[in-house]
Amino acid sequence: MAGHSKWHNIQARKSVQDAKKSKFFTKVTKELMLAARAGGADTALNTRLKSAIAAAKAVNLPKDKIEQAIKKGTGELAGENFDEVLYEGYGPGGVAILVEAATDNRNRTVAEVRHLLSKGGGSMGEAGCVGWMFAKKGVFSFPKESFTEEQLMEVALEHGAEDIADEGDVWEVHCAPEDFDALSGAFEAAGMTIDDAEVSMLPSNTVSLDAENGQKLIKLIDMLEDNDDVQKVHTNGDLPDELLA
Structure with a gap:
């Protein structure tokens, strides 16, 4: 992941x-x-x-x-009524894309997401076409200069962590969503400052991209995230290091 x-x-x-x-x-x-x-x-x-x-x-x-x-x-105050919707599709290089949206007009949003995917070199897919490639997980990030993998393991594995991944400059600790709070509390109790924490959709495998398709994917995700109805975008595209500098 x-x-x-x-x-x-x-x-x-x-x-x-x-x-x-x-x-x-x-x-x-x-x-x-x-x-x-x-x-x-x-x-x-x-x-x-x-x-x-x-x-x-x-x-x-x-x-x-x-x-x-x-x-x-x-419901204590009156407010807009948004529906949560999930769109699935493909991006440059054949990568999988999940788009989480919150909308008060499903017809408008699906049309806009379909247009953006097409404009960005991708396409909208049927429900279920790529969702099976992702799993909802709690994700905690720690800078490598702050803690060793062994230090994290001492706390993480006792409180529901499933995996510790090497992600370059950071360690990532993954857990089931239901263990997110317990693990967060355990890290805090141990004095381990978390750099970033969220519940996200992680891909079970990734698709390596060259620089050209990597740039296209970045632009596509930028366009999707600029849409007011789009909340989050997830992909299994793996960018080349040259685009991360």
Whole structure:
């Protein structure tokens, strides 16, 4: 399940610009509402909401906006009604692509996602065509200069971790989504500062891309993520190192 941190690094480089865009705040607000609607307002019982709040704080969404979004999600305040939808397709080089969206108009969103995939050298697929290649996992990232693999293993394997992956500059610890909170708490109790943590869709295998198709895939994902209805994009494309410098 390699490659997750590579995409995270690319997204991190864009985060300063993206944080200035109103659509970025719209995305984190939608996720707060959806997370609260799905699991309630108690972060002790709702891992997804806990992650959504952390993401909202990371882009400096005001506290009152966070609270309003949560109350809209639980129904305490009136709010928009979004549906969660998942689109599956293919990108440059034959890579698999999953697009998570939140929309109040399914017809509009599916048409826009189909158009963007086609414009970016890919295509929309049928439901189930690539979803089987991905699994939902908790992902924790730690800079290699902070901890050794052995130090992480001492804590991780006792609290539900399934795998520790070498991702270049970082170690990635993977777990089942239901073990996310327990593992996060164990790392905090051990004084291990987490660089990044989220529940994501990880591919079971990856497709290596050359520089040309790698650039095309980056542009396609940028276009998809610029769409207001798109929340997250996942791929099994493995970028060449030259594009990560």
